[in-house]
Amino acid sequence: DAGVIQSPRHEVTEMGQEVTLRCKPISGHNSLFWYRQTMMRGLELLIYFNNNVPIDDSGMPEDRFSAKMPNASFSTLKIQPSEPRDSAVYFCASSLQVLYEQYFGPGTRLTVT
Amino acid sequence: QQQVKQSPQSLIVQKGGISIINCAYENTAFDYFPWYQQFPGKGPALLIAIRPDVSEKKEGRFTISFNKSAKQFSLHIMDSQPGDSATYFCAAKEQAGTALIFGKGTTLSVSS
Numbered sequence: 001d002a003g004v005i006q007s008p009r010h011e012v013t014e015m016g017q018e019v020t021l022r023c024k025p026i027s028g029h030n031s032l033f034w035y036r037q038t039m040m041r042g043l044e045l046l047i048y049f050n051n052n053v054p055i056d057d058s059g060m061p062e063d064r065f066s067a068k069m070p071n072a073s074f075s076t077l078k079i080q081p082s083e084p085r086d087s088a089v090y091f092c093a094s095s096l097q098v099l100y101e102q103y104f105g106p107g108t109r110l111t112v113t
Numbered sequence: 114q115q116q117v118k119q120s121p122q123s124l125i126v127q128k129g130g131i132s133i134i135n136c137a138y139e140n141t142a143f144d145y146f147p148w149y150q151q152f153p154g155k156g157p158a159l160l161i162a163i164r165p166d167v168s169e170k171k172e173g174r175f176t177i178s179f180n181k182s183a184k185q186f187s188l189h190i191m192d193s194q195p196g197d198s199a200t201y202f203c204a205a206k207e208q209a210g211t212a213l214i215f216g217k218g219t220t221l222s223v224s225s
Contacts, residue, residue, distance in 0.1 A: 004156075033212070042217040043157070043202065056212060091156050100145045100206060102213060104156030 002026070004105035006092050012111045018080040021108045024073055025094030033102060034067055034077050035091040043091075049075065050097060082112045116140055117205050119216030126223050132190040134219045136203035139184065143205040147213070148177065148188050151200045160201070161188070193223045 005024040013019055025032050033048040047057040049069045057067070064083070069075040079086055089109050093102040118137045126132045136146075147162035163170045163177040163186065170177045176189040190197055203216040 043215040045212050048212055093156075100147070100162070101159050104149075104158065106154075107156050 004092055004094050004103055006090075006105035006108050008108060009106065010109045010111075012113065013082055014113055015083055016081045017112075018078065019082045019086075019110060019112075021077040021090050021092075021110070023075045023077070023092030023105060025075070025092070026103055027073070028096070029094035029103075030072065030097050031095045032069060032075050033093040033095075034075070035093065035104075037089045037091060037107070038087075046077070046090075079110075082110075084112045086110060087112050116214045117203060117216045119203050119219060121219060122217065123220045124222070126190075126193045126221065128193065128195060128223055128225045130193050130223075132193045132197065132221055132223070133187055134201055134203070134221070135185065135187045136205075136216050137183075137185045138205050140205070140207070141184070142207045143214075144208045145206040146177070146179065146186050147204050147206075148175075149202040149204065149215075151202065151218075153199075157202055190221075193221075195223045195225045197221060198223050 007022045030051050034046040036044045046059045047067045048055055052069045067077045089107045091104050091107045093104045095102045120135050148160045149157035150160040151157040161172050161175050161177055163179050165181050168179050174191045179186045200218045200220050202218045204213040206213050
């Protein structure tokens with residue numbers, strides 16, 4: 001069975017550019033989570049969706065960040081405009097609503113120069 | 114406010130030794146406590162999890178010990194192997210909520 005799929009795996013962009021990260025959750029899972037991981041702050045939850053609806057976006061750092069889930073099999077995290085301090089590894093995870101286990105994707109390493 | 118405090122930040126253990134990582138929490142509504150293992154360049158993967166109705170759970174060389182009164186739980190890795198070298202995260206979750214609250218992580222190095 002395919003796990004959580006994320007693309008791209010690596011992204012290098014210049015400050016001010018728009019960045020879009022993509023995620024395909026595990027089929028049948030109806031909760032989706034976006035995390036950011038840095039050395040300084042560890043794993044931070046940015047936003048999560050339940051049945052394609054954003055439930056809690058309190059972790060989104062600024063208005064430059066936005067996330068969408070147009071259907072059960074796809075989600076995007078967009079940063080516009082990007083800044084060097086956005087450099088991090090961004091993880092997507094999914095779970096079944098009634099279960100607790102979250103399954104993480106391989107992550108997207110974002111570097112903003 | 115850090116709801117799950119993890120220690121130590123890093124740990125070096127000899128091959129065959131016991132690795133112990135500790136976590137503490139304050140929120141008594143937490144009822145699910147997983148541990149995740151992360152290798153470099155990979156996403157965290159669920160290793161083992163426990164609920165507060167039991168004090169210990171063992172899966173192979175990995176054991177979670179849970180102390181509800183002290184609001185602490187720990188991961189023990191018996192007979193530690195170089196392949197166990199990774200970053201370990203504890204986490205906690207409320208029954209009513211959905212989001213996991215992660216600790217800061219412990220980088221384990223097992224020397225051969």
